[in-house]
Amino acid sequence: MEDGGDGEDGGEQTTTNKQQPANKNQQPTNQQPKMQKDAIRQREQRTGWILITPALLVLALVFAYPIVRAFVLSLFTQNLGTELEPVFSGFTNYVRLFGDGRFWQTFGQTAIFTISSILLELVIGMVFALVLNETFRGRGLARTASLIPWALPTAVMGLAWAWIFNDQYGVVNDLLSRVGFIEDPITWLGDPVRAMIALIFADVWKTTPFIAILLLAGLQSIPQDLYEAHKIDGANPVQSFWSITLPLLTPQMLIALLFRFAQAFGIFDLIQVMTGGGPAGRTEMISNYIYATVRRYLDFGYGAALVVVTFLILIAAVAITAFLLSKTRINVTGER
Amino acid sequence: MIKISQFFQSIQNFLKPKIPRFLALILSTLAILHFIILPAFTQQPVTVRVLMQALEANQWQPLEEKFEEENPDINLEIIEGPNDTNLVEDLYTSAFLLGDSPYDLVYMDIVWVPKFAAAGWLEDLSDRVSPAELDKFLEGDVNGSMYEGGLYRMPFRSDGGMLYYRTDLLEAGGYDPPETFSELMQISQELKEQDIADWGYVWQGKQYEGLAAMFVEILKGHGAFWVNPDTLEVGLDSPEAIDAVKFLKSTINEGISPPGVTTYAEEETRRIFQNDDVVFLRNWPYVFALAQESEISGQFAIKPMVHEPGEPSGACQGGWGLGISKSSQHPDEAWRVAKFISSRETQKQYILKTGYVPSRKSLFNDPEVVEKYSHYPQLLEVVENAALRPPIAQYAQASDILQRYLSAALTGTMTPEEAMNTAAQETRNLFAS
Numbered sequence: 027m028e029d030g031g032d033g034e035d036g037g038e039q040t041t042t043n044k045q046q047p048a049n050k051n052q053q054p055t056n057q058q059p060k061m062q063k064d065a066i067r068q069r070e071q072r073t074g075w076i077l078i079t080p081a082l083l084v085l086a087l088v089f090a091y092p093i094v095r096a097f098v099l100s101l102f103t104q105n106l107g108t109e110l111e112p113v114f115s116g117f118t119n120y121v122r123l124f125g126d127g128r129f130w131q132t133f134g135q136t137a138i139f140t141i142s143s144i145l146l147e148l149v150i151g152m153v154f155a156l157v158l159n160e161t162f163r164g165r166g167l168a169r170t171a172s173l174i175p176w177a178l179p180t181a182v183m184g185l186a187w188a189w190i191f192n193d194q195y196g197v198v199n200d201l202l203s204r205v206g207f208i209e210d211p212i213t214w215l216g217d218p219v220r221a222m223i224a225l226i227f228a229d230v231w232k233t234t235p236f237i238a239i240l241l242l243a244g245l246q247s248i249p250q251d252l253y254e255a256h257k258i259d260g261a262n263p264v265q266s267f268w269s270i271t272l273p274l275l276t277p278q279m280l281i282a283l284l285f286r287f288a289q290a291f292g293i294f295d296l297i298q299v300m301t302g303g304g305p306a307g308r309t310e311m312i313s314n315y316i317y318a319t320v321r322r323y324l325d326f327g328y329g330a331a332l333v334v335v336t337f338l339i340l341i342a343a344v345a346i347t348a349f350l351l352s353k354t355r356i357n358v359t360g361e362r
Numbered sequence: 363m364i365k366i367s368q369f370f371q372s373i374q375n376f377l378k379p380k381i382p383r384f385l386a387l388i389l390s391t392l393a394i395l396h397f398i399i400l401p402a403f404t405q406q407p408v409t410v411r412v413l414m415q416a417l418e419a420n421q422w423q424p425l426e427e428k429f430e431e432e433n434p435d436i437n438l439e440i441i442e443g444p445n446d447t448n449l450v451e452d453l454y455t456s457a458f459l460l461g462d463s464p465y466d467l468v469y470m471d472i473v474w475v476p477k478f479a480a481a482g483w484l485e486d487l488s489d490r491v492s493p494a495e496l497d498k499f500l501e502g503d504v505n506g507s508m509y510e511g512g513l514y515r516m517p518f519r520s521d522g523g524m525l526y527y528r529t530d531l532l533e534a535g536g537y538d539p540p541e542t543f544s545e546l547m548q549i550s551q552e553l554k555e556q557d558i559a560d561w562g563y564v565w566q567g568k569q570y571e572g573l574a575a576m577f578v579e580i581l582k583g584h585g586a587f588w589v590n591p592d593t594l595e596v597g598l599d600s601p602e603a604i605d606a607v608k609f610l611k612s613t614i615n616e617g618i619s620p621p622g623v624t625t626y627a628e629e630e631t632r633r634i635f636q637n638d639d640v641v642f643l644r645n646w647p648y649v650f651a652l653a654q655e656s657e658i659s660g661q662f663a664i665k666p667m668v669h670e671p672g673e674p675s676g677a678c679q680g681g682w683g684l685g686i687s688k689s690s691q692h693p694d695e696a697w698r699v700a701k702f703i704s705s706r707e708t709q710k711q712y713i714l715k716t717g718y719v720p721s722r723k724s725l726f727n728d729p730e731v732v733e734k735y736s737h738y739p740q741l742l743e744v745v746e747n748a749a750l751r752p753p754i755a756q757y758a759q760a761s762d763i764l765q766r767y768l769s770a771a772l773t774g775t776m777t778p779e780e781a782m783n784t785a786a787q788e789t790r791n792l793f794a795s
Contacts (some may be wrong), residue, residue, distance in 0.1 A: 105757045106480050106738030107795075112461075191623030194634060215568075216624040216773055304569025305624055321452055322758040324481065 040234065043331030088232055097329035102319075106324055108196075119331035128307070128315060129332065136312045140290040143229045151282070157321060158238065159245045169242075176235040184299030187228040191215055191300075192206065218308035221301050228296060233289070237282045244278030247269070280351060284344065291340060312336055330351065384517050398793070407437040408695045409562055410477040412467035412684070413457075416442035416452055421716050429702050437696050445472055457481040458687070466690035467699060470515050472506040472681050473751055473761075479756035481511035485686040486512040490697055500705075500750025502679035503721040509753060517703040517721035521680030522580050523744040525668060526635065526643040526653070530661040534558050539665050540642075543609050545581065546668045550641055552620040562618035563642040564631045567610070569769035573628055574751060574761045579769060580606045581747040582676030583669030589760060590751035594793045598764065601645075607771050607778040614772070624772045633652035646680065650737060651717050664737060666744045676749035681721060695761075719745065756792055763788045 102112040123129055158169050175183075184247050190197045191214035199211045215221045248271065256266050295311040297303060303310030316336070320329035369562070416424070419442040426438050443450045451474055457463040458481065468484065480485050491513065496504050503517035527539055535553050550562020566572040584604035591596070597603055603769040613619040622659060628645060635643040636656040643649070644667070653662060666675040684700040687695050702708055709720045713732055719741060725731055728741035735741075752760065763785050771781035 106477070110481055192630065193625065194620060194638075211620075211623045213625060216622060218773070219774060300569060301625075302570040304765070304769045305773040306775050307569065307766040308775070315687070318762060320760070321455060322762075323756070324455070324477065 039180060070361065085142060087340060090111045092143060093334075094335075096330045096333045101332050102327045104326040105328070107318050108327075111326065112327070115327070118336070119328050123330065123331050123335060128311075129312075129335075131307070131312045132312050132315045133336075135222070136291060136293075139226060139229070139293065139309075140287060143226045143233075143290050146226070146230045147234045147237050148279065148283060151234045151241055154234065154238035155241035155245055156290065157240055166220060170237060174236045175232045176239075178232070179231065180295045181299050182230060184296045187224070187296075188215065188300045192225045215301055218305060218307055221309045225296060228300065229290065229293065232296075233286060240282040240285075241275060244275045248274050257314060287344070287347075288340070369659070373488075390644075403770055404528055406721075407435050408692050409437045409439055410466045410690075410692055410696050410699050411439045411441060411464055413441045413443045413450065413453060413465050413698075414469040415445045415447060417445050419443075421712070424715070425703065425712060428708075429699065432702070435689060436698065438699055441465070447698050454478075457597060458689075461689070463687050463689045465687055466692055466696040468685040468687055469518075470683060470685050472503075472515075472521075472679060473684075473750065473757060475507055475515050475685070476509045476753045476755050476757055478516045478685070483688055484514040485688050485690075485693060486514065487516065487686065487700075488513045489650070489698075497720050498723060499704075500745055500748065501679075502686055502721055503681050503683070503752060505748070506679050506681065506753060507683060509755075515683040515703055516685075516700045517681060517683040518704055518709065519682050519718040520721040520745055521646055521682075521719055522677035522741075522748065523644060523680075524664050524666060524741075525644060526645060526649060526662055528559075528639070528641055528658065528662050531559055531639060531641050535580060535657070538661070540668050542671055546642060547612070547616070547618060550613075551616065551725065553641055555619065558639070559641045560638040561620055561634070561640045563644075564615055564619055564626065564634050564640050565610070565613075565644040565773050566627055567769075568627050569623040569765045570762060573768060577606070577610075577749055577764065578678050578749045579644070579667045579676040580730055583667060583673055583746075584609070585670060585673040589754060589789065590778055591750075591752050591754050594754070595618050596768065596786045596789045598789065599783045604778050604782050607782060608766065610780060624769065633661055647719050647741060648717075663746065664740055666747050668738040675747045677744050677747045679745075679750050681719070681747040722750060747763070758769060759792050760789050763792065 048326055099112070101114065101116060103115040103118065104110060104112040125200075154172060158165065158172065162168075189195065193199060193211045193213040193216070196211075196214070198214065199208070202208045205209070212220065214224045252270050253266050256270060261269070292313050293311050294317065296308060297311050297314055301309045303314050312332075314331050319325050319332060325327075368646060419440045422440055426440055428438065443453055447523065450469075451471070454463075454465070454468060454474075457479075461540055463483070468478065470478065475484075477710065482696060488511075492557045496513075499517050500520055502522070503520050504513075507513055507515035507517055531553055531724045532539065532549070534576070534744050535549070535558055537549050537553075540549055546563060546676050550559070553559040554562055554572055568574045578588060581597075581603060584602045584606040586600050586606055587597040588603075603644060611647065614621055616624065626634075628649075630643060631643055632652065633641055635645075635649075636653055636658055650664065652661070684703055686696045686700065690696050691751070704721070706722055709722055710728060710731065713720050713725065713731060717735065720726065721730075726738045751757065754760065767776065767781040767785035767788075770776040775782070
């Protein structure tokens with residue numbers, strides 16, 4: 027006779043009578059309206075479940091199914107050697123992966139690319155956002171113009187950047203030699219470190235506007251009176267920036283960083299077009315490797331293992347960062 | 363009066379464009395009746411589908427029309443794909459993987475053949491063609507269409523790497539075109555010293571498929587090999603192969619090639635050849651027509667690749683042809699298309715229009731072809747030295763291994779010996795697994 031819903035209700039109401047919270051049939055007449063309320067709530071809950079079922083189904087189909095499928099596939103060997111028939115092979119693919127130098131190399135390169143580009147984008151994007159938040163003539167135009175790189179297709183821009191960094195005809199070398207920094211042209215894309223710098227540069231150019239717009243939205247939600255009060259207390263703009271703008275902008279910064287982290291880690295088109303992973307495979311990213319494994323080598327089992335491991339490492343990285351950041355935020359609010 | 367005449371004028375103007383429009387309407391109705399509705403009543407033509415790059419699909423339009431005219435019972439449907447051939451390969455791969463490919467014919471680049479054949483996606487055509495007929499095609503094109511003794515592709519157009527050289531610069535220095543690697547180096551160096559040339563030799567050094575294609579020519583010219591397709595023996599760590607890498611590296615070190623060649627693909631090298639004074643260029647036949655329209659028009663010629671004394675010259679075999687999908691419902695009709703397309707007459711019509719390279723030997727010396735493209739007899743000499751990229755199922759992996767380590771050697775992150783030894787080792791591991 028006792029059901030959880032009533033016990034809850036009793037618990038909420040009878041704060042003084044904690045010892046016997048579930049004795050609900052004591053006063054049936056009094057409980058009547060509550061039971062009705064309960065029924066309504068149950069019905070509402072049911073309707074709620076029905077309403078979110080389509081969304082859950084879509085989520086299951088779009089997210090859960092591919093991940094589960096990839097995991098199952100990663101336990102099989104399915105490549106040209108098995109005539110594309112799946113043959114169960116347990117964790118062979120994972121064993122091979124741990125000894126695969128190319129995987130760890132591309133993984134490290136992806137990490138370097140991701141971290142350097144999103145940190146640079148955050149700093150430059152912040153500068154952009156602060157500038158665009160000020161009132162000046164032609165601000166609308168400046169805001170629109172700053173978005174243009176973000177709107178251009180990456181593959182096309184990748185081609186353009188490859189020419190910009192060309193050693194003979196490239197704009198970069200031309201500028202540098204006119205200013206007098208260099209005498210002989212630099213082969214930007216022909217050296218591992220310089221090619222990585224060129225890629226990061228192109229990516230920062232393209233996606234900084236995205237971060238700038240997110241931060242700008244955040245800036246506009248900070249009330250002006252905070253700054254005024256701070257100023258009256260004798261603070262200068264730099265102090266205001268550190269103690270008002272930055273803390274209040276943390277959520278937007280986190281969102282921007284998360285978005286960009288996921289995006290940059292999956293970078294594919296820019297590399298494919300600009301360097302093709304070269305020189306010597308030193309700018310190859312994890313997506314390029316997975317693409318080659320699955321689409322060009324037709325090695326589906328191993329490709330799936332690569333996907334699963336990358337996915338797990340990514341989830342772990344995001345979880346750890348989120349955890350650390352949430353801790354620091356609690357500290358910040360706790361001190362105040 | 364003036365007003366009335368104006369009125370009539372305006373009426374006439376109003377009617378004028380209507381008449382041709384009306385005529386067009388009648389004609390198109392008749393055309394629909396004749397070509398679509400009537401055939402539909404009499405017999406249902408069989409549809410044969412093929413996917414190819416949009417650019418080439420347009421060029422195939424006249425062939426399609428001619429074929430359908432001659433074969434009213436077959437409807438050849440050409441589906442336009444992306445212009446990037448990698449993406450077309452992806453589309454074919456996806457179609458085959460999902461089973462029940464919608465394409466009856468597969469328009470294939472030569473390097474796809476072993477992989478597609480090994481995956482069991484293609485029909486063996488050996489029984490349909492006589493050896494005598496195959497003899498009329500360039501040997502490299504036929505060999506590149508074979509996998510483990512079966513024929514999986516009918517060659518349509520060919521392709522091969524070659525050496526372009528500037529006739530005016532060579533004349534200015536008083537040189538004959540080079541035959542060997544060392545002659546090429548010497549001429550380049552001396553012309554550069556005399557300030558006649560900006561650069562000696564440009565080639566494709568970026569890490570991509572073109573690097574492997576360029577390297578098989580250098581390997582062959584040094585008497586070395588990459589992979590023996592029959593025994594899967596790997597020859598990348600032989601002293602000759604290491605010499606081949608050292609040759610490429612020396613062109614950069616001695617200032618004959620711009621340091622940026624390690625980042626160039628075909629187009630970058632073509633532009634430098636056309637815009638600067640560059641003596642030699644390694645590239646494909648498509649450059650000829652484009653360079654002919656540039657500033658260096660009439661001042662360049664082609665010849666087979668240079669080689670070591672006593673070794674043969676190598677031209678990396680490329681090219682396209684038609685295979686028949688195993689899942690096709692109409693293999694016989696598809697075969698008729700393939701036969702028509704690879705026929706001498708069709709190739710000739712296509713080549714005269716587009717300037718591609720034929721796969722049939724006799725066309726290179728055909729009077730009409732020679733009249734339009736006077737360099738084709740020379741081109742035959744080039745493409746007869748075919749150097750195949752190894753026709754093995756794991757070609758894509760082998761090519762990636764070579765590209766990575768060759769690029770490492772060329773950019774100086776590894777020594778040639780180190781790079782080639784590791785590449786050979788990894789390739790052997792690949793075959794062992």
